[in-house]
Amino acid sequence: MSQQRPRKRIFSYDEAISTFPLVREATAAAVRQIEGLVNTVASRDEMESRRDELEEEREKIVRLWAREVSSVGCEVKGLWLVDWDNGDGYYCWRFPEAAISFFHSYEEGLSGRVPIN
Numbered sequence: 267m268s269q270q271r272p273r274k275r276i277f278s279y280d281e282a283i284s285t286f287p288l289v290r291e292a293t294a295a296a297v298r299q300i301e302g303l304v305n306t307v308a309s310r311d312e313m314e315s316r317r318d319e320l321e322e323e324r325e326k327i328v329r330l331w332a333r334e335v336s337s338v339g340c341e342v343k344g345l346w347l348v349d350w351d352n353g354d355g356y357y358c359w360r361f362p363e364a365a366i367s368f369f370h371s372y373e374e375g376l377s378g379r380v381p382i383n
Contacts, residue, residue, distance in 0.1 A: 274351055275339030279382070282350035282357045282366055285338045293346055293361045296331035300324055347376065357382070 346361035
């Protein structure tokens with residue numbers, strides 16, 4: 267018996283907007299965590315000696331962020347880049363933009379973003 271893939275969530279613009287505060291706050295929190303991680307380093311020598319540890323911690327923060335954003339039904343398309351599938355393409359947001367203000371088709375991706383009117 268084959269396992270069915272979960273259906274992708276399709277968002278109306280209002281539904282995407284309703285999830286946006288959670289996505290924005292989760293993203294801002296993850297960015298602050300990474301900034302805090304970098305700010306613990308006192309010198310270039312320390313940065314070099316702790317490179318693997320810092321990179322591992324950074325990856326952990328990004329993975330947790332991606333999981334949290336994905337749990338809402340959004341799609342993580344890159345670092346701090348989130349899409350909401352609307353059935354015809356994606357509403358698109360990239361931190362630190364103030365709102366979900368762009369759309370792109372399935373084929374276009376980030377480079378094909380157009381403002382939502």
